Amino acid sequence: MQEPKITGEYLEGIQRAMQKYDAELREINQFIWTNPELSYEEYKSHNRICAMSKSREAEGYKVRRSAYRLKTSFLIGYTDSSGGRVAAFKAEYDALL
Known part of the structure; x- marks a missing residue:
């Protein structure tokens, strides 16, 4: 199965958002890196x-905090009133064990 190509306006929109x-995003990345937390105790992050x-x-x-019955989990949703495509990203980060 061939993966769909992301081209044109769609790709440009993703690039503008990034x-x-x-x-x-860089600030959050640096914050998480400099504030390591234990697994299931990632409250600062x-x-x-x-x-x-x-x-x-x-x-x-x-934002929905403590999603999925996990205190440190969250779900961030986005609503676009234009009816156009919406790109989604799933992010996970490793905690100390």
Whole structure:
């Protein structure tokens, strides 16, 4: 099965979004790196990521803390009123054991 190619406006939209959030994503990455936490005790990381996303609610993001009955889990949803395509990213990070 051949993977679909991402081209044109769709790819450009992804690139614009990545550029728009680049500084924030890098800051979160650095924060997680410099604040290691134990598995299922990633409260600092959880709170930092949720706070960043909550600050973007006016843009269509919605944060659900402690998703899936895990205190350090979260779900960030996005609603786009244009009806166009939405790209989704799943992210996981390793904790100390």
